[in-house]
Amino acid sequence: xxxxxxxxxxxxxxxxxxxxxxxxxxxxxxxxxxxxxxxxxxxxxxxxxxxxxxxxxxxxxxxxxxxxxxxxxxxxxxxxxxxxxxxxxxxxxxxxxxxxxxxxxxxxxxxxxxxxxxxxxxxxxxxxxxxxxxxxxxxxxxxxxxxxxxxxxxxxxxxxxxxxxxxxxxxxxxxxxxxxxxxxxxxxxxxxxxxxxxxxxxxxxxxxxxxxxxxxxxxxxxxxxxxxxxxxxxxxxxxxxxxxxxxxxxxxxxx
Amino acid sequence: xxxxxxxxxxxxxxxxxxxxxxxxxxxxxxxxxxxxxxxxxxxxxxxxxxxxxxxxxxxxxxxxxxxxxxxxxxxxxxxxxxxxxxxxxxxxxxxxxxxxxxxxxxxxxxxxxxxxxxxxxxxxxxxxxxxxxxxxxxxxxxxxxxxxxxxxxxxxxxxxxxxxxxxxxxxxxxxxxxxxxxxxxxxxxxxxxxxxxxxxxxxxxxxxxxxxxxxxxxxxxxxxxxxxxxxxxxxxxxxxxxxxxxxxxxxxxxx
DNA sequence: GAGTGGTCTAGACCACTGG
DNA sequence: CAGTGGTCTAGACCACTCC
Numbered sequence: 001x002x003x004x005x006x007x008x009x010x011x012x013x014x015x016x017x018x019x020x021x022x023x024x025x026x027x028x029x030x031x032x033x034x035x036x037x038x039x040x041x042x043x044x045x046x047x048x049x050x051x052x053x054x055x056x057x058x059x060x061x062x063x064x065x066x067x068x069x070x071x072x073x074x075x076x077x078x079x080x081x082x083x084x085x086x087x088x089x090x091x092x093x094x095x096x097x098x099x100x101x102x103x104x105x106x107x108x109x110x111x112x113x114x115x116x117x118x119x120x121x122x123x124x125x126x127x128x129x130x131x132x133x134x135x136x137x138x139x140x141x142x143x144x145x146x147x148x149x150x151x152x153x154x155x156x157x158x159x160x161x162x163x164x165x166x167x168x169x170x171x172x173x174x175x176x177x178x179x180x181x182x183x184x185x186x187x188x189x190x191x192x193x194x195x196x197x198x199x200x201x202x203x204x205x206x207x208x209x210x211x212x213x214x215x216x217x218x219x220x221x222x223x224x225x226x227x228x229x230x231x232x233x234x235x236x237x238x239x240x241x242x243x244x245x246x247x248x249x250x251x252x253x254x255x
Numbered sequence: 256x257x258x259x260x261x262x263x264x265x266x267x268x269x270x271x272x273x274x275x276x277x278x279x280x281x282x283x284x285x286x287x288x289x290x291x292x293x294x295x296x297x298x299x300x301x302x303x304x305x306x307x308x309x310x311x312x313x314x315x316x317x318x319x320x321x322x323x324x325x326x327x328x329x330x331x332x333x334x335x336x337x338x339x340x341x342x343x344x345x346x347x348x349x350x351x352x353x354x355x356x357x358x359x360x361x362x363x364x365x366x367x368x369x370x371x372x373x374x375x376x377x378x379x380x381x382x383x384x385x386x387x388x389x390x391x392x393x394x395x396x397x398x399x400x401x402x403x404x405x406x407x408x409x410x411x412x413x414x415x416x417x418x419x420x421x422x423x424x425x426x427x428x429x430x431x432x433x434x435x436x437x438x439x440x441x442x443x444x445x446x447x448x449x450x451x452x453x454x455x456x457x458x459x460x461x462x463x464x465x466x467x468x469x470x471x472x473x474x475x476x477x478x479x480x481x482x483x484x485x486x487x488x489x490x491x492x493x494x495x496x497x498x499x500x501x502x503x504x505x506x507x508x509x510x
Numbered sequence: 511g512a513g514t515g516g517t518c519t520a521g522a523c524c525a526c527t528g529g
Numbered sequence: 530c531a532g533t534g535g536t537c538t539a540g541a542c543c544a545c546t547c548c
Contacts, residue, residue, distance in 0.1 A: 007516090007517070007518085008517085008518070009517075009518085010455070013456075030529070033529090033532075033533060033534085034533080034534065035532090035533080035534095043518080043519085044518070044519050044520070044521095045534095046518080046519080046520095047517080047518065047519080049534085049535090050517085050518095053456075054442055054455075054456035057440075057441075057442035057456060057457070057458050058441060058442040059439065059440055059441065059442075063534075064527095064534095065526070065527070065533090065534075066525070066526045066527055066532090066533050066534045066535070067526085067527055067528080067529075067533065067534075068527095068529070068532095068533065068534075069534090075439065080490040080492070081336065081490060081492050177492070178490075178492045179491075179492060180489065180490060180491045180492060181488075181489070181490045181492075182487060182488065182489045182490075183438075183487070183488040183489075183490075184314065184330065184486070184487040184488065185312070185314055185440060185458065185460065185483040185484070186312075186313060186314065187309055187312035187313040187314075199534085199535070200265070200309075201268075201305075201308070201309035201312060202312070203312050203440065203458050203483075205440065228440040229440070231439070232437060232438070232439040233436075233437065233438040233439065233488065234435065234436070234437045234438075235335040235336055235433075235435060235436045235437075235438075235490060236434075236435045237335070237336050237432070237433040237434055237435060237436070262535090262536070262537085263536085263537070264536075264537085285548075288513075288514060288515085288548090289514080289515065290513085290514080290515095298537080298538085299537070299538050299539070299540095300515095301537080301538080301539095302536080302537065302538080304515085304516090305536085305537095318515075319515095320514090320515075320545070320546070321513090321514050321515045321516075321544070321545045321546060322514065322515080322545085322546060322547085322548075323513095323514065323515075323546095323548070324515085454515085454516070
């Protein structure tokens, strides 16, 4: 069976993939510029962009604004059933989480937020918008809608705080528990793209969830837009047993 | 604040998005051809493709080979903790699931499969590859690795069967339970793209999981490549449960 | 065969970054 | 400022489906 000749974009994609997986490009390292690649491989810059776009879709590389292409760091592992604090989970995974506050204000519940939190329309809601980072790289933007009555003065406390979960616990005496989580692929809008230093239309993940207190009363309704290469969902259903499968970056056997 | 003028691609994207969300294009319906759109909106076909690509990233539309662009049907809702059979879940959601057998053969366990199933290297494994459909539209390709000793003759029984879970239950007396599920975005390879009637490099979701029997013995290790617009994950976390922190292993210990 | 998407080259301008 | 990605137009050929 004669080896199918790869088209230019597929060829470049394959070469770069090999370079990255073999570690010939440092993790977090920068790729050569599109123009350089287009010279090196004798193809138009548009074709190079296509190849890079596919590597981006694979989650191997990511773009940063007009700044360049970089090798993606390991994914953040998220267990919807168990994890309650991004900060804590990240630290446990040996990462360096950060938070940038974009907005913290009291308003009234939007329709969806009210319905989800099981609150009457027009209930005072504290809305907190933040960019979350790992090793200073923005990985998702988060918008939390919190019942103001449960957390008076939350908007004021939010600035300078890294972990809202810790704030709920230590300041308001609320132990958060997840109620449900939903996740689906979604394209980044202009706003999200800007905050993530990505490009509009770039692939992302939308994660929504409801968190409750110990008595199962709804506390917070969150929407998170993730860079799609920064996240991996792991759900453990039951009692554990040793397994070491599914390492990061086992992109093999694609073809 | 003067409204930012939308660039051509963003403009077309916005218009189409409105048309689709408002139902002016039938669900499952075909979009006008790229060439027609490029005439109608006075932009180059490449630009049209870019706009369509973004709608695809949003999950609003999908492509079918060289056949055209279509409005995406509703997503299949998948709860990793609860669902054990695609067929059953789909029916419960009012969908029409189907299955196309690509391969059913006995081999020996690959390295990852063996490790995941906690079996010695070289153990006989039945490998089953199938395309799963909803309303006749292919939505994911699945590769199951099953311990042959647990299901003798499975390869022969697999043809003509829609639900493997039902086969395990009725023929082999095995009640499947999920052990863990992992999910992450991934690009479709050439093979997967072909089976899904999509294009290589198109965005997808890779779902891997381990299923066990009632005694928590590993039975099946599966890899599924989904069209990324066909799936939504929902995880319901169970209501009140006293603190089990002691026995619950952390996700981080995976590595 | 007509029509569709898939891909490629060529060349250009713009917006933003700080390599 | 130079360099980078973001975007656009123009025109062309190919592979596949069956509109």
